[in-house]
Amino acid sequence: MKNTNEMELxxxxxxxNEGFARVAVASFMTQLNPTLEEVADxxxxxxxxxxxxxxxxxxxxxxxxxxxxxxxxxxxxxxVEDRGIGIADVEQAMQPLFTTRPExxxxxxxxxxxxxxxxxxxxxxxxxxxxxxKMQKKIGKGRELWSTQSL
Amino acid sequence: MRYQVQENCLTIxxxxxxxxxxxxxxxxKSDRLIQKHHIKCVIFDFEETNFMDSSGIGVIMxxxxxxxxxxxxxWAVNTNERMKKILTMSGVTKIIQIYEEEEV
Numbered sequence: 001m002k003n004t005n006e007m008e009l010x011x012x013x014x015x016x017n018e019g020f021a022r023v024a025v026a027s028f029m030t031q032l033n034p035t036l037e038e039v040a041d042x043x044x045x046x047x048x049x050x051x052x053x054x055x056x057x058x059x060x061x062x063x064x065x066x067x068x069x070x071x072x073x074x075x076x077x078x079x080v081e082d083r084g085i086g087i088a089d090v091e092q093a094m095q096p097l098f099t100t101r102p103e104x105x106x107x108x109x110x111x112x113x114x115x116x117x118x119x120x121x122x123x124x125x126x127x128x129x130x131x132x133x134k135m136q137k138k139i140g141k142g143r144e145l146w147s148t149q150s151l
Numbered sequence: 152m153r154y155q156v157q158e159n160c161l162t163i164x165x166x167x168x169x170x171x172x173x174x175x176x177x178x179x180k181s182d183r184l185i186q187k188h189h190i191k192c193v194i195f196d197f198e199e200t201n202f203m204d205s206s207g208i209g210v211i212m213x214x215x216x217x218x219x220x221x222x223x224x225x226w227a228v229n230t231n232e233r234m235k236k237i238l239t240m241s242g243v244t245k246i247i248q249i250y251e252e253e254e255v
Contacts, residue, residue, distance in 0.1 A: 015172035022202075040202070040233055047204040051171040105178060105213040109205040109241055116240060 009067040013054045022046040032139040041117035048110040049080035049133045057084030083130035090123045160192040165200045169207035191223035198229040208241040
Protein backbone atom coordinates (compact mmCIF):
# COMPACT_ATOMS: atom_id res chain seq x y z
CA MET A 1 0.00 0.00 0.00
CA LYS A 2 1.17 3.47 -0.83
CA ASN A 3 1.94 6.10 1.73
CA THR A 4 -0.38 8.99 1.01
CA ASN A 5 -1.41 12.28 2.54
CA GLU A 6 -3.49 15.20 1.34
CA MET A 7 -4.34 18.77 2.14
CA GLU A 8 -6.43 21.52 0.63
CA LEU A 9 -6.19 25.28 1.03
CA UNK A 10 -8.75 27.88 0.04
CA UNK A 11 -7.80 31.54 0.29
CA UNK A 12 -8.61 34.91 -1.23
CA UNK A 13 -6.69 36.13 -4.26
CA UNK A 14 -4.84 38.90 -2.42
CA UNK A 15 -1.15 39.33 -3.16
CA UNK A 16 -0.36 39.15 0.56
CA ASN A 17 -1.47 35.48 0.42
CA GLU A 18 1.27 34.54 -2.06
CA GLY A 19 3.71 34.18 0.80
CA PHE A 20 1.19 32.28 2.89
CA ALA A 21 0.46 29.82 0.08
CA ARG A 22 4.06 28.88 -0.65
CA VAL A 23 4.98 28.55 3.03
CA ALA A 24 1.92 26.34 3.66
CA VAL A 25 2.86 24.00 0.80
CA ALA A 26 6.51 24.02 1.90
CA SER A 27 5.58 23.03 5.42
CA PHE A 28 3.25 20.26 4.16
CA MET A 29 6.05 18.78 2.05
CA THR A 30 8.53 18.58 4.95
CA GLN A 31 7.04 15.14 5.68
CA LEU A 32 8.90 13.93 2.60
CA ASN A 33 12.20 15.06 4.11
CA PRO A 34 13.11 17.28 1.15
CA THR A 35 16.40 19.07 0.60
CA LEU A 36 16.48 22.85 0.97
CA GLU A 37 16.74 23.14 -2.79
CA GLU A 38 13.65 21.01 -3.36
CA VAL A 39 11.69 23.19 -0.93
CA ALA A 40 12.89 26.32 -2.72
CA ASP A 41 11.91 24.83 -6.10
CA UNK A 42 8.38 24.02 -4.93
CA UNK A 43 7.98 27.42 -3.25
CA UNK A 44 8.94 29.19 -6.46
CA UNK A 45 6.55 27.09 -8.56
CA UNK A 46 3.63 27.66 -6.15
CA UNK A 47 4.37 31.37 -6.04
CA UNK A 48 4.26 31.57 -9.84
CA UNK A 49 0.97 29.68 -10.11
CA UNK A 50 -0.72 31.72 -7.36
CA UNK A 51 0.54 35.01 -8.81
CA UNK A 52 -0.86 34.02 -12.21
CA UNK A 53 -4.26 33.29 -10.64
CA UNK A 54 -4.29 36.69 -8.91
CA UNK A 55 -3.07 38.84 -11.80
CA UNK A 56 -4.36 37.01 -14.86
CA UNK A 57 -7.13 34.67 -13.66
CA UNK A 58 -8.98 37.19 -11.54
CA UNK A 59 -7.38 40.34 -12.93
CA UNK A 60 -6.91 41.46 -9.32
CA UNK A 61 -10.55 41.01 -8.39
CA UNK A 62 -10.66 39.35 -4.94
CA UNK A 63 -12.01 35.81 -5.24
CA UNK A 64 -11.03 32.34 -4.09
CA UNK A 65 -7.98 30.31 -5.05
CA UNK A 66 -7.73 26.59 -4.31
CA UNK A 67 -4.55 24.65 -3.70
CA UNK A 68 -4.74 20.88 -3.43
CA UNK A 69 -1.65 18.94 -2.41
CA UNK A 70 -1.22 15.21 -2.36
CA UNK A 71 1.78 13.09 -1.67
CA UNK A 72 2.08 9.53 -2.83
CA UNK A 73 5.25 7.91 -1.59
CA UNK A 74 7.94 10.38 -2.62
CA UNK A 75 5.93 12.25 -5.24
CA UNK A 76 4.32 15.58 -4.45
CA UNK A 77 1.31 16.61 -6.55
CA UNK A 78 0.11 20.21 -6.44
CA UNK A 79 -2.95 21.73 -8.07
CA VAL A 80 -3.58 25.48 -8.12
CA GLU A 81 -7.06 26.44 -9.31
CA ASP A 82 -8.85 29.69 -10.02
CA ARG A 83 -12.34 30.19 -11.43
CA GLY A 84 -11.42 33.34 -13.30
CA ILE A 85 -11.22 34.33 -16.95
CA GLY A 86 -9.29 31.29 -18.16
CA ILE A 87 -6.68 31.10 -20.91
CA ALA A 88 -7.74 30.95 -24.57
CA ASP A 89 -4.41 29.65 -25.86
CA VAL A 90 -2.53 27.68 -23.23
CA GLU A 91 0.36 26.82 -25.53
CA GLN A 92 0.99 30.48 -26.26
CA ALA A 93 0.69 31.42 -22.58
CA MET A 94 3.39 28.91 -21.73
CA GLN A 95 5.90 30.32 -24.22
CA PRO A 96 8.90 31.83 -22.45
CA LEU A 97 8.65 35.63 -22.26
CA PHE A 98 5.04 35.67 -23.47
CA THR A 99 2.91 37.97 -21.33
CA THR A 100 -0.42 39.69 -21.73
CA ARG A 101 0.54 42.20 -19.07
CA PRO A 102 3.83 43.92 -19.93
CA GLU A 103 2.51 47.11 -18.30
CA UNK A 104 2.56 45.31 -14.95
CA UNK A 105 6.19 44.34 -15.59
CA UNK A 106 5.36 40.68 -15.90
CA UNK A 107 8.49 39.01 -17.18
CA UNK A 108 6.63 36.22 -18.97
CA UNK A 109 8.67 33.61 -17.13
CA UNK A 110 6.10 32.23 -14.72
CA UNK A 111 5.37 29.00 -16.61
CA UNK A 112 9.06 28.60 -17.56
CA UNK A 113 9.98 28.69 -13.88
CA UNK A 114 7.25 26.17 -13.02
CA UNK A 115 8.52 23.88 -15.79
CA UNK A 116 12.11 24.27 -14.68
CA UNK A 117 11.51 23.62 -11.00
CA UNK A 118 8.92 20.84 -11.17
CA UNK A 119 9.14 17.47 -12.94
CA UNK A 120 5.85 17.85 -14.76
CA UNK A 121 3.27 20.54 -15.33
CA UNK A 122 -0.10 20.43 -17.04
CA UNK A 123 -2.44 23.37 -17.53
CA UNK A 124 -6.17 22.89 -17.99
CA UNK A 125 -8.08 26.03 -18.81
CA UNK A 126 -11.32 27.16 -20.34
CA UNK A 127 -12.14 30.78 -21.13
CA UNK A 128 -14.77 32.07 -18.73
CA UNK A 129 -14.45 29.04 -16.44
CA UNK A 130 -10.98 29.23 -14.98
CA UNK A 131 -7.61 27.52 -14.88
CA UNK A 132 -6.08 24.56 -13.06
CA UNK A 133 -2.30 24.16 -12.99
CA LYS A 134 -1.27 20.61 -12.09
CA MET A 135 2.33 20.03 -11.12
CA GLN A 136 4.31 17.17 -9.70
CA LYS A 137 7.78 16.63 -8.35
CA LYS A 138 9.58 13.63 -7.01
CA ILE A 139 11.23 14.49 -3.72
CA GLY A 140 14.58 13.01 -2.70
CA LYS A 141 15.71 12.14 -6.22
CA GLY A 142 19.25 10.89 -6.23
CA ARG A 143 19.62 11.15 -2.50
CA GLU A 144 20.00 7.36 -2.21
CA LEU A 145 23.40 7.80 -3.80
CA TRP A 146 24.49 9.09 -0.44
CA SER A 147 22.98 6.36 1.74
CA THR A 148 25.28 4.61 4.17
CA GLN A 149 25.39 1.41 2.12
CA SER A 150 27.15 3.14 -0.74
CA LEU A 151 29.74 4.72 1.48
CA MET B 152 12.74 47.98 2.48
CA ARG B 153 15.45 50.59 2.49
CA TYR B 154 16.61 52.80 -0.32
CA GLN B 155 19.85 54.72 -0.40
CA VAL B 156 20.83 57.44 -2.83
CA GLN B 157 24.47 58.40 -3.20
CA GLU B 158 25.15 60.92 -5.95
CA ASN B 159 23.52 59.34 -9.01
CA CYS B 160 23.47 55.82 -7.64
CA LEU B 161 20.42 54.15 -6.07
CA THR B 162 20.82 51.09 -3.84
CA ILE B 163 17.67 49.07 -3.18
CA UNK B 164 17.97 46.82 -0.14
CA UNK B 165 15.60 44.05 -1.14
CA UNK B 166 13.24 42.35 1.33
CA UNK B 167 13.52 38.71 2.50
CA UNK B 168 11.10 37.57 -0.15
CA UNK B 169 10.87 39.25 -3.52
CA UNK B 170 7.51 38.24 -4.98
CA UNK B 171 4.67 39.99 -6.80
CA UNK B 172 3.37 41.39 -3.49
CA UNK B 173 6.64 43.23 -2.75
CA UNK B 174 7.56 43.88 -6.37
CA UNK B 175 4.87 46.50 -6.91
CA UNK B 176 6.00 48.59 -3.95
CA UNK B 177 9.63 48.48 -5.06
CA UNK B 178 8.68 49.41 -8.61
CA UNK B 179 6.75 52.51 -7.55
CA LYS B 180 9.22 53.76 -4.96
CA SER B 181 12.34 53.18 -7.04
CA ASP B 182 10.91 54.84 -10.14
CA ARG B 183 10.11 57.93 -8.09
CA LEU B 184 13.67 58.02 -6.73
CA ILE B 185 15.25 57.41 -10.15
CA GLN B 186 13.40 60.39 -11.57
CA LYS B 187 13.91 62.70 -8.63
CA HIS B 188 17.66 62.12 -8.21
CA HIS B 189 18.64 61.64 -11.88
CA ILE B 190 19.84 58.12 -11.07
CA LYS B 191 22.17 56.43 -13.55
CA CYS B 192 23.11 53.34 -11.60
CA VAL B 193 20.80 50.97 -9.72
CA ILE B 194 22.17 48.41 -7.27
CA PHE B 195 19.91 45.59 -6.08
CA ASP B 196 21.24 44.41 -2.73
CA PHE B 197 20.20 40.78 -2.06
CA GLU B 198 21.86 40.56 1.38
CA GLU B 199 18.57 39.79 3.17
CA THR B 200 16.87 38.00 0.29
CA ASN B 201 16.37 34.26 0.15
CA PHE B 202 13.32 34.00 -2.10
CA MET B 203 12.63 35.44 -5.53
CA ASP B 204 10.25 34.45 -8.33
CA SER B 205 9.60 35.78 -11.83
CA SER B 206 8.00 38.92 -10.39
CA GLY B 207 11.45 39.84 -9.02
CA ILE B 208 12.91 39.33 -12.48
CA GLY B 209 10.21 41.69 -13.79
CA VAL B 210 11.33 44.40 -11.36
CA ILE B 211 14.96 44.09 -12.42
CA MET B 212 14.13 44.08 -16.13
CA UNK B 213 11.86 47.09 -15.69
CA UNK B 214 14.54 49.12 -13.92
CA UNK B 215 17.09 48.04 -16.52
CA UNK B 216 14.89 49.41 -19.31
CA UNK B 217 14.71 52.82 -17.66
CA UNK B 218 18.38 52.98 -16.70
CA UNK B 219 19.60 51.69 -20.08
CA UNK B 220 17.84 54.57 -21.83
CA UNK B 221 19.66 56.97 -19.52
CA UNK B 222 22.97 55.30 -20.37
CA UNK B 223 23.40 53.76 -16.91
CA UNK B 224 24.01 50.36 -15.36
CA UNK B 225 22.23 47.85 -13.13
CA TRP B 226 24.04 45.69 -10.58
CA ALA B 227 23.14 42.84 -8.25
CA VAL B 228 25.18 42.42 -5.07
CA ASN B 229 25.27 39.95 -2.16
CA THR B 230 23.46 37.23 -4.10
CA ASN B 231 23.36 33.75 -2.57
CA GLU B 232 23.49 30.58 -4.67
CA ARG B 233 19.73 30.35 -5.07
CA MET B 234 19.44 33.98 -6.21
CA LYS B 235 22.28 33.47 -8.68
CA LYS B 236 20.50 30.43 -10.06
CA ILE B 237 17.23 32.32 -10.57
CA LEU B 238 19.02 35.30 -12.13
CA THR B 239 21.00 33.07 -14.48
CA MET B 240 17.99 30.95 -15.48
CA SER B 241 15.97 34.02 -16.36
CA GLY B 242 18.73 35.39 -18.57
CA VAL B 243 18.94 38.79 -16.85
CA THR B 244 22.62 38.12 -16.13
CA LYS B 245 23.14 39.04 -19.79
CA ILE B 246 22.04 42.60 -19.13
CA ILE B 247 22.99 43.23 -15.50
CA GLN B 248 26.25 42.75 -13.65
CA ILE B 249 26.60 40.53 -10.60
CA TYR B 250 29.18 41.91 -8.23
CA GLU B 251 31.17 39.17 -6.52
CA GLU B 252 33.26 39.97 -3.52
CA GLU B 253 36.53 38.13 -3.51
CA GLU B 254 36.96 35.46 -0.85
CA VAL B 255 39.60 36.37 1.70
